[in-house]
Amino acid sequence: MKHFTSLTLIILLLIMSCTDKQDSNKAIEKSSYLDYSNSDDQVTGGIKMIPIETPKGTFNVYTKRMGNNPTMRVLLLHGGPGGTHEEFGNFDGYLPNEGIEYIYYDQLDSYYSDKPNDSTLWTTEHFVEEVEQVRKALNLNKDNFYLLGQSWGGILALEYALKYQDNLKGLVVSNMVASVPEYNTYAQEVLGPQLPSDVLKEIKEIEANKDYANPRYEELLMEHFYTEHILRKPLEEWPKSVHLLFEHLNSEIYVYMQGPSEFGITDEATLSDWDVSDRLQDIKVPTLMLGAKHDTMDPKYMEWMASAVQNGRSITTNGSHLSQFDDPETFFPAVIRFIKDVDEGKFN
Template identity: 55%
Template sequence: MKKFLFLPMAAIICLYSCKQQSNRPTVAEYFAPVDSGVQAAGIKMVSIKTPVGNFKVWTKRIGTNPRIKVLLLHGGPAFTHEYLECFESFFPKEGFEMIEYDQLGSYYSDQPRDSSLWTTARFVEEVEQVRQALKLDSSNFYLFGNSWGGILAMEYALKYQKNLKGMIVSNMMASIPAYEKYNLVLRSQMCKSLVDSLMNYEAKGMYKDTTYQRLIFSEFYNKHLCRLPEWPEPVNRAFKHLNEEIYVMMQGPSEFKTGGRLLHWDISNRLKEITVPTLMVGAKYDSMDPKYMEWMSTQVKNGKSLYCPNGSHLCFWDDQQVFMDGVIKFIKDVDAAKW
């Protein structure tokens, strides 16, 4: 009697497993060309309209999956997609279609000089135009944002979440004032003489001084931005390609010292308006408060949190397996309607 019951159950498990596997595209389907004509490794310059003219932004599509398309929003503002290239080692093998993207003003995209372009609202409209050009919609569109990209993702969701399937906010608090307060906590953990020295440079506006820069990297960035003993080449390349003019105008002189147009940005009381499934990612050594990131997951309607115990601001590098396992599971769960 037990054998009789076991066989149907085995058949059910087999059918379920086959059904799960059928959701993933075959290798041929995944790498099928999207565009006709000369193939360019998935790279496409997307035209966008702005109040001061038309420009082009750089995108690169890796793979094809009609169910799961993830658009990556880099930080900065005005860093590049390059420091997110580690996703290429994880998403394709899961069958996820991923799109790398350099926002306007960043290295691989057009770099107009009109300062009126560098506002959060204008960047939101840019993301929407990129979405339309790449034909992403609520049946398949996942938005990932790290740091400034997290600000952009949340702002996009507040206006256009009807177009989203899911969202991942990585290492970005919903309030710059709250971030500043946590920055003071991190400063209090540093040697007082070091902090006094850094503040002396800041008081004099000597942000580009070589000693100040060296101290920022050795005493702050190496502890809270990326904790790997040797920074990965894509991260160094992104720093090399930073558009400093836009970065300083919006963020301030460094990750250690905030300022610029984002100084008073705060949507903490609007998180409840976000109803799309959302994963909030925090890390123990991040420059963003991981407890605050966890709190954010309770404020959105359909939120979950991921904690990286060995990670920092770039936890997809220095706590890579925990980060990738959690993000991949989130995307799969949303895709399977396990929400």
């Protein structure tokens, strides 16, 4: 009996030793993800200011790399236009544990990048070429390059894919339909009428008078619209990164390209007639269309977009325009699964 007990103890110790070694190996693998010791951006903590050549001169844009993965590298395109990478502030809580490398990036004239403040550069054509220059500077290529664009970033991601998809491994379009006229129709005919009638009436009066600077306009939107369709939490529970996003928003480029209204893109804005719906069929790279039930964008239209591209997948969260914050339980597993499926050759 004593012999049996001793033998059992030895076996248990061996099993525990093997388990400890496996855990140690996993720890070593994970530590390499955060090892910047052989990189030229170690001293800056992954930050690189990348020079962008434009017809108006050379300007620098902000990027910050998080982690290392030679086959899964995600460039994040923020919304706005004129927003910041801060809208992705909680990606740190989900992607590192999956070993996925991701890169924050502030587009030209956004808060952390240079601000030439030249409206001739505020075009989709310019920003597509800007992304291409960032790609080259970061050594992203078809074997590792995933592009994730949210809101205006989704417009930019689609435009980039339509011109440069041979450089991409995967594409994620989050919370943006392929047609501004479609977005406007949904905002005015579906979302607007969901507001209390007196609130909608007051908002329309302010917009009719083009009195967008009226503090009452922002107050009404924040209380009745943003907490329903931008981030479905009470304002006091919005995370700091989202508050910083709003604080750092470049309103000049935002109004120039998007317009001052939150019920669609106004006629005078440069994006007012943007529509690539009939070109989606040209996108062959694996694509995830990520919509949200309470978004400012029609989730049914986003589902259709996944069927319009050659190799698409559709996921609809229970969140709103910033669904990474109000439904992370759906948003991040969808993004992670897509990236890994493409990486492992399992996407179809």
